[in-house]
Amino acid sequence: MLLRIFLFGSAIVGVLVAALVWAVITGQYEAAQPSPSPSVVASGESAASSSPEASTAESASAEASPSAAASAGASGEVAMVNILNSEFGPDLTVEVGTTVTWMNADGYAHTATQGSDGVEAPDALFDLQLAAGASDSYTFTEAGTYQVTCTLHPNMNMTITVQ
Numbered sequence: 001m002l003l004r005i006f007l008f009g010s011a012i013v014g015v016l017v018a019a020l021v022w023a024v025i026t027g028q029y030e031a032a033q034p035s036p037s038p039s040v041v042a043s044g045e046s047a048a049s050s051s052p053e054a055s056t057a058e059s060a061s062a063e064a065s066p067s068a069a070a071s072a073g074a075s076g077e078v079a080m081v082n083i084l085n086s087e088f089g090p091d092l093t094v095e096v097g098t099t100v101t102w103m104n105a106d107g108y109a110h111t112a113t114q115g116s117d118g119v120e121a122p123d124a125l126f127d128l129q130l131a132a133g134a135s136d137s138y139t140f141t142e143a144g145t146y147q148v149t150c151t152l153h154p155n156m157n158m159t160i161t162v163q
């Protein structure tokens with residue numbers, strides 16, 4: 001009996017995770033859609049943006065697009081960090097007020113935590129728990145240099161410069 005309950009629960013969790021992953025993927029795809037010219041080149045970019053690495057560049061270059069600005073709220077810009085193969089990817093330089101979203105494209109958990117070498121800073125402003133396929137955001141409201149690490153993988157580090 002307990003085993004049956006456990007199996008049933010596992011199935012429900014599996015469906016929920018699949019739905020979440022799908023929602024994230026679809027959301028990203030739509031966000032990347034408003035391309036100025038639907039030419040052959042643009043459709044090529046859209047196809048490429050379905051790959052996790054390309055979506056980082058797409059989001060970074062899409063800061064002038066209306067939908068990207070709208071999702072950030074009041075005058076804030078947005079930036080995306082795509083976590084893949086236990087790497088944050090390139091360091092970022094953003095404007096004050098930018099909302100940075102970390103998207104975990106790996107099949108296992110990460111964190112995006114203010115700190116370095118897997119250690120959370122004593123006064124950390126953010127400690128985002130990112131399950132497989134999950135994303136979460138932090139809005140940088142003050143200029144400065146922010147070290148970001150994953151408390152589960154100490155070799156995962158990046159720097160965000162806010163100016």
Ligand SMILES: [Cu+2]
Nearest residue numbers: 110150152153
């Ligand atoms: Cu990690």
